[in-house]
Amino acid sequence: xxxxxxxxxxxxxxxxxxxxxxxxxxxxxxxxxxxxxxxxxxxxxxxxxxxxxxxxxxxxxxxxxxxxxxxxxxxxxxxxxxxxxxxxxxxxxxxxxxxxxxxxxxxxxxxxx
Amino acid sequence: xxxxxxxxxxxxxxxxxxxxxxxxxxxxxxxxxxxxxxxxxxxxxxxxxxxxxxxxxxxxxxxxxxxxxxxxxxxxxxxxxxxxxxxxxxxxxxxxxxxxxxxxxxxxxxxxx
Numbered sequence: 308x309x310x311x312x313x314x315x316x317x318x319x320x321x322x323x324x325x326x327x328x329x330x331x332x333x334x335x336x337x338x339x340x341x342x343x344x345x346x347x348x349x350x351x352x353x354x355x356x357x358x359x360x361x362x363x364x365x366x367x368x369x370x371x372x373x374x375x376x377x378x379x380x381x382x383x384x385x386x387x388x389x390x391x392x393x394x395x396x397x398x399x400x401x402x403x404x405x406x407x408x409x410x411x412x413x414x415x416x417x418x419x420x
Numbered sequence: 421x422x423x424x425x426x427x428x429x430x431x432x433x434x435x436x437x438x439x440x441x442x443x444x445x446x447x448x449x450x451x452x453x454x455x456x457x458x459x460x461x462x463x464x465x466x467x468x469x470x471x472x473x474x475x476x477x478x479x480x481x482x483x484x485x486x487x488x489x490x491x492x493x494x495x496x497x498x499x500x501x502x503x504x505x506x507x508x509x510x511x512x513x514x515x516x517x518x519x520x521x522x523x524x525x526x527x528x529x530x531x532x533x
Contacts, residue, residue: 311463340521342523347525348525349505349507349523349524349525349526350464350523351523352520352521352522355520363520398463398464400463400464405519406513406519408454408466408469409466409521410466411463411464411465412463413461413462413463414462414463
């Protein structure tokens, strides 16, 4: 069974540049999550989708971060412009529904220099 | 706000049982205890969850005290591949933030040869 796919695995950008991450959830999973994990900390939820609608984006820094899941399947997370403190691993997860256990991808490691 | 308290780190000898404690003294009646683990450079992996009865699956056992204020994750025969950060998470099933998987800092378990 295919898991959650994320790309790229690694990205290095300069501050003030923009970057986008892509996630393909497990087939049939209605709920999709984006987490940010700073080194040494646990993952922090940024945004949660149910199909193509946003369920929770209360911790998303909306002045620079945006995310979409237009057709209720794949999702992209964008940062524009990036700051040094955005250096982190960005994890995508999916679940069958809002209450099911979540499966995580391997993440994208972003380094902002 | 952290709902769980876990030791920062623990060691365990290979082949022995690893017992990882978690305190969740403010847990409410409809909240579950979830355990995830994160092996280095990978996304978190679901292990087990429970409400009030003890649970067992192919990966681990979860022992929840009668008052539900604490729990223990047991890996019966730890291997080197079990070295990871283990997260204990309290999760509700109502709407909103209570339903989210909110990660703390977890316990770094190191299995020693």
